[in-house]
Amino acid sequence: MTRSARLLTLLIAVVLLGAVGTGAVLYAADRSGRRDQEQAGGPPVHPGIVTLKPTGRQLVVRNLAWGPHRDELATVPADRPDGPRTVSGEKCLRFHAAAGTGICLQAEHGALEDTYQAVVLDDRLHELHRFPAAGIPTRARVSPSGHLVAWTVFVSGDSYAGTDFSTRTAIVDTRDWRLEDNLETFALIMDGHPYRASDTNIWGVTFADDNRFYATVATGGQTYLVQGDLAARTLTTLHQNVECPSLSPDGTRIAYKKRVAGASPDAPWRLYVLDLATMTETATAEQRNIDDQALWADDHTLVYAMPGDYGSDLWTTPADGSGAPARLMTSAVAPAYLG
Template sequence: MNGPTQRVRILVTVLAAVLLAGLATTAVVRARQNAASASPDGGHGAIAAASPDAPRPPGPRLQVLSNGLLSTVDLADPSGTRTVTTQKCDRAYTAGGTTACLTPAGALSGPRLLVLGPDGRVRRSIPLTGLPNRTRVSADGRMVAWTLFVGGDSYAGGGFSTRTGILDTRSGRLIGSLEDFTVFREGRRYRAADINVWGVTFAADDNRFYATVSSAGTRSLVEGDVRARTLRTLADDVECPSLSPDGTRIAFKHAVDADPGKGWRLSVLDLATLRRTQLAETRTVDDQAAWLDDRTVAYGLQRADGTNDVWGVPADGTGRPRTLVLGANSPAVLPPVR
């Protein structure tokens, strides 16, 4: 190789490295600026940048997506300093040291399910098709579930179609679609071509789960069994269930006057009695709520300009909603680091 040619190539390499470094710096600055501009008063407080595998601050944290970036705040002071990583997700949830991240589609690729370990590193990556919509992880971190829209883009419409899958991170078993499970309604096997399943929430035994099944215009809460591959209906007009930490109640949304076009109300269902309690949030909530503890549920609520905020409300129907994290969605409680 002659001298001038080698020098030119070295110069090009150096310039490319400088350009990439500049782009990375710009991305971090924009992430911070976007996070700050999401609140009505122009800021959330301090923003701390971190890599996805950076050590998490001590104490219980509330994980959220801040402008699509995996982030955490102090659970006791959710309006305080926000630690923002570079991991981008459309939906995310963490439990038992496992994070499920549904990534947005790229210019030349579809969305993916990223399964992250406690260190923030990707343990598994699964290509998906559709628009990311819901994801959940079992309490011990073993089971991961996700839902995507594969036709239509709203639960309010009659023409939507979903695809919901489950991954056992311990065995590696992948269930690509829960629509392959056998559905039982009122004790009898139910068959239909229009069955859709979405919004999984896991029980403590890593085998049972709850979800929504839609068919013939009826949306029902079902109890699922992974090993038996069955779905059994429990109650109608129950969508996007979320099981309480004590396993006794389901937080859910239900259509106003059974008409999704009128919006949804948040309620809680007692699994033993099937008694329903409407919560104090009277605005329409199109989200799968998350329990902060046995007394409080959190959820995303979208403003008129499209910005999401995380809110909380008592689970017994008393009190009133309160803002938890501005400019964020996908809440999940992270226990203290041991």
């Protein structure tokens, strides 16, 4: 055998051994991830196609099941939330979707610090546009039409429980990518009069349509439900002691977390529902501390995150104060109903 032939044979052998080794490592990693998930008692998870325009009613969540697909968007049939999850490969810290549009708040890990992005997705989870986010993601919503997208981040601090935090809330129109990058520039009308203060914070947008929305405004040590007008660039106070509002599908009620007297400063909130016509408050059957922007599964049922073994579980409770809380999904957060 010539020297060239020997070198060629050696090269082929090295390539084949490398391919075999890589395959073995990937196979072992996949088996290890599945084994970790099974040992943790988590739900079955498998890669597949996730779309924001599914056939049939679907529930999309950020998957927190332990394993190689943690933090990926996952989908399950809405009527089988404890069934096998199809994961997408797309990782989000916060997520919401409606009418084929998604908002995915992501972290980019740098050598010195993390940075954050708000990524608008189409119905196939392809990126349409991205915007720099000023801090740690905390809330995200899409309007019913899919035309407007909102997100809130912590610019300083990482909890709503105290007073030492600052938020930034933005809204973008996906039809022309016009961005309102800080709702604090909107005119605030309190009790019928213009109001300005340096301590104003705004968070937790929920959309009624492509102009009208609701949010929380905090100022002077109090929180308020405000109705926003995107075209007029105004925020008008409606009710006190409302945080992280969520508008019902029929547009008549707001689910929200309310600070209650006598609760611990570290766990001050309970889940309530406000009738917008009468401003009557109804306490739900959920008596534990709620630190989430609840989601309406339908006109009668609320979905929200509670601490779980692997970060968060999703729970439900009736919106009218009846019944009792029930666990919907383990190891999941940031839900969105589609279809």
